[in-house]
């Protein structure tokens with residue numbers, strides 16, 4: 001709870017943020033907080049609450065058939081197939097399992113975020129204590145990965161921000177960050193050109209809106225082109241080559257890149273920021289031991305992409321455990337090209353009812369097929385049936401008869417269904433299945 005606050009309006013990454021020098025009423029925390037089996041002492045910075053801790057376990061991008069899992073797989077596939085090294089191996093190393101608990105050093109200092117930068121505020125981040133927080137972006141891993149010697153990598157993960165509450169913002173979301181380093185040989189493949197990454201003309205070296213002081217304009221422009229080209233191709237791959245999406249590059253500011261841009265996509269008449277990117281600050285490369293390189297970096301929000309791709313109107317939907325939502329994405333997608341459009345799930349409660357029957361014996365002219373039953377349910381139940389799934393299938397060894405059990409979920413888009421209404425409908429389905437398909441209700 002906030003006692004006093006002097007509001008200042010700051011513009012960070014094109015987003016207006018209310019920044020206050022606030023004094024917080026200290027909420028009582030236990031002396032330690034346990035995250036992923038490790039205990040952290042709490043202090044006056046601690047503000048990770050129980051509800052956010054519950055989210056740490058969900059791992060939505062690893063949940064098979066979740067739309068964020070489909071999207072992450074598509075992005076991975078794009079980089080694996082498009083960027084191959086001389087030996088035929090993927091150029092980009094992909095990480096998707098780093099712990100979201102990171103140090104203040106990883107999340108901010110290693111990325112040159114000034115000590116008094118708004119993004120560090122307790123108001124915007126979930127702090128475990130003064131030294132650790134739940135990462136606010138997957139960029140937090142860039143420094144270490146560069147230091148470990150990687151030149152091309154992607155990091156996927158859940159990120160945490162205390163934010164406004166609406167259909168587009170949620171305290172947990174998912175990002176994918178990418179980085180690519182180039183040395184002189186990679187950048188200027190045509191050696192005859194005699195070009196350099198670094199500007200040797202010390203006198204005239206200045207930072208401009210186009211480039212950092214260290215680099216030649218040629219080097220900076222080539223890397224900018226490669227970055228924008230990579231991301232444009234990624235957008236085309238994800239949203240389908242022939243879909244007509246309007247895109248625009250908007251110049252931006254981040255503490256860790258210069259120059260920097262955001263990519264905006266037009267969707268249903270509004271422009272949405274879908275990623276931030278830029279040329280990585282040379283100082284970050286130098287600190288990580290890669291001083292003779294130049295690099296681009298980007299970070300994209302998976303929910304934003306998925307909302308546009310699958311027509312999902314509200315970010316809370318991703319956290320739903322409702323089968324009405326999850327079942328819409330239950331498909332294998334070996335070519336990573338399938339795009340399903342989401343159908344709004346009803347806000348009224350579901351009423352599940354099971355039906356079990358022996359299948360009719362196979363004859364020369366008829367063999368039972370589940371689709372016959374599905375059609376019949378549709379015919380009788382209409383839009384009051386949300387879903388039908390085969391939940392049990394067995395054969396009686398003696399009689400050789402096969403039994404199926406289906407779960408029918410009844411749910412209306414307009415109202416709460418009464419149990420008697422559902423029972424009546426269910427009985428009609430039983431009767432019709434007996435009469436039309438010849439099943440024997442058990």
Ligand code: PHE
Pocket residue numbers: 013136137138139177254256257260275276277278297298299300
């Ligand atoms: N980390 C930035 C964000 O979360 C995105 C970004 C990543 C921008 C890398 C530039 C380079 O908004």
